[in-house]
Amino acid sequence: MKKVSIISVNFNQPKVTREMLLSIAETNVYADIEIIVVDNGSQLNPIAELSAEFPDVKFIRSDINLGFAGGNNVGINSASGDYYFLVNNDTEFTPGLVQKLVDVLDDHPEVGMVSPRINYFDDKTLIQYVGFTQMDYYTCRNSSPGQFQRNGDDYNTVIGPTGYAHGAAMMVKKEVTEKAGLMYDNYFLYYEEMDWGERIKRAGYQIWMRGDALIYHKESVSVGKNSWLKEYFMNRNRILFIRRNAPFLPALVFYIYFVLLVVPRNIINYIKSDDKSFIGYLFKAIWWNITHKKDSKELGVTLK
Numbered sequence: 571m572k573k574v575s576i577i578s579v580n581f582n583q584p585k586v587t588r589e590m591l592l593s594i595a596e597t598n599v600y601a602d603i604e605i606i607v608v609d610n611g612s613q614l615n616p617i618a619e620l621s622a623e624f625p626d627v628k629f630i631r632s633d634i635n636l637g638f639a640g641g642n643n644v645g646i647n648s649a650s651g652d653y654y655f656l657v658n659n660d661t662e663f664t665p666g667l668v669q670k671l672v673d674v675l676d677d678h679p680e681v682g683m684v685s686p687r688i689n690y691f692d693d694k695t696l697i698q699y700v701g702f703t704q705m706d707y708y709t710c711r712n713s714s715p716g717q718f719q720r721n722g723d724d725y726n727t728v729i730g731p732t733g734y735a736h737g738a739a740m741m742v743k744k745e746v747t748e749k750a751g752l753m754y755d756n757y758f759l760y761y762e763e764m765d766w767g768e769r770i771k772r773a774g775y776q777i778w779m780r781g782d783a784l785i786y787h788k789e790s791v792s793v794g795k796n797s798w799l800k801e802y803f804m805n806r807n808r809i810l811f812i813r814r815n816a817p818f819l820p821a822l823v824f825y826i827y828f829v830l831l832v833v834p835r836n837i838i839n840y841i842k843s844d845d846k847s848f849i850g851y852l853f854k855a856i857w858w859n860i861t862h863k864k865d866s867k868e869l870g871v872t873l874k
Contacts, residue, residue, distance in 0.1 A: 572676065573602045574668055574741070575651030578659045579641035580609045584616035586660050586788065591624050593662035600668040604628065606645045607659070611635040637758030638737065646752055651744065658738040660788035662691060670783035671741040674729065682746035682775025683767070685735040686783035687725055695720045698787055701732035701779040705764065707820035709827055710808050725781030732779040737763035739785045742770075749773045754814075756862075759799070761807035768815045801848045805836070806855035813859065 576594065580587040587607060594605065605627045609617055617629040630648055632641065642656050653675055655668065667686060674684045688699035700716035712733060716725065735742075740763065750773040753762045767777055812824045833852065840848045 571602050572652040572672060573604070573650065574600060574653045574655055574672060575645075575649035576603055576605045576655045576657060576668075577642055577645035577649060578605075578607050578657050579638065579645070580607055580612060580616065580659050581635060581641075582612045582614075583659060584612070584614075584620060587616070588620060588623070590657070590659050590661055590663075591620075591627060597663045597665045598668055599665070600672065603668065604649065604651060606630065606649055608632060608641045608645045610637075610641040637755060637762075638760075639753035639757050639762040640755035643752045643755055646747060653741055653743055654747070655741040656737075656739070657785070658787065660691075661688075661738055662786045662788075664784045664786070667783050667785055670780055674778055674780055675741065675743055678776075678778070680776050681778050682750075682770050682773070683735045683740055683742040684778045684780055685732070685740045686785050687779070687781045688736055688738055688785055688787050691786040691788040694786060697725070698789070699736045699738070699779075700725045700728065700781055702734040702736070704733040705768075705811075705815075707812060707816035708823045710812050710816075710824055728779065728781035730778055731776050733777070734764050734767040735777050735779075738787045738789075743775075746770055746773065746775055750775075757803075757807050757810065759803040759807075761804075761811045765811055765814060796845070798848055798851050801845075802851040802855050805852055806858050809856065809859045 578587065578590060591605070591607075605624075607620070607627055608630045609615065609632065611632050611634045615631060617631055621627065621629050628648065630644060632644060636644065645656075646654055653672060655671065671684050671686060675681055685699065687697065690696045690698050697716050697719045699714060702714055703712045705712045750766070750769040753766045755762075757765065770777065809828065812821050816824065836852055837849055840846055840852075
């Protein structure tokens with residue numbers, strides 16, 4: 571039996587993290603697991619309170635916010651499992667989830683990473699993720715077929731390749747992290763799992779989705795559904811992803827597309843929605859990429 575390290579990151583959301591840990595305890599029957607929670611520089615350190623309630627969980631405190639990638643990388647570097655199951659703290663488990671994902675990785679040596687089906691927690695019949703298409707390098711856009719559908723049963727028999735795993739819940743083999751490296755932590759937030767997926771596929775592995783493995787996602791609990799933080803990093807990292815992964819010609823087309831179409835469209839949308847302050851963060855996102863040229867060449871951190 572392969573050992574599974576369940577890794578999650580908490581940032582100012584101890585109640586949400588507690589609910590996730592309770593859902594694991596209530597639904598998981600997989601025998602060989604360890605649970606690691608990394609507190610990502612929360613204003614109030616929740617570890618003493620949480621560890622008293624969950625003594626079998628390993629809690630790690632970072633004094634600064636390392637972002638999604640950095641926080642998960644800390645957890646991976648402290649993990650002892652054969653498989654790492656990275657889950658957002660705003661998720662809740664369902665019965666059989668871990669075993670079903672383990673079975674995919676056990677039975678298919680060509681698969682390096684697998685995600686479950688993800689449904690929205692607030693409306694458990696509504697699908698958030700049943701796979702991604704490959705990224706279009708010319709626009710840095712891809713799609714999530716099946717999102718917002720309610721016929722989840724149609725995906726119960728779907729097990730197979732997908733463009734990318736979903737950052738809210740993805741299980742990866744330890745051997746994959748040794749070959750492809752960990753997530754590139756300069757993304758901080760958004761696009762890091764897409765970038766990781768690119769490197770995992772270049773290392774010779776496939777990424778799969780299993781439709782009868784289900785997890786619920788509360789989504790955007792830590793960041794907020796509409797915030798300057800989200801706008802800044804979504805724009806900044808969209809550009810960074812292309813810099814790091816796209817060939818020269820598609821990258822050039824993307825830069826023209828972004829400047830001539832995306833920037834004006836976003837500005838108009840910010841004005842219409844009375845979020846004019848986001849305009850400054852859009853240009854900060856562009857400027858960051860201009861002034862951080864070396865970031866496109868680093869391939870990601872490695873295991874310590």
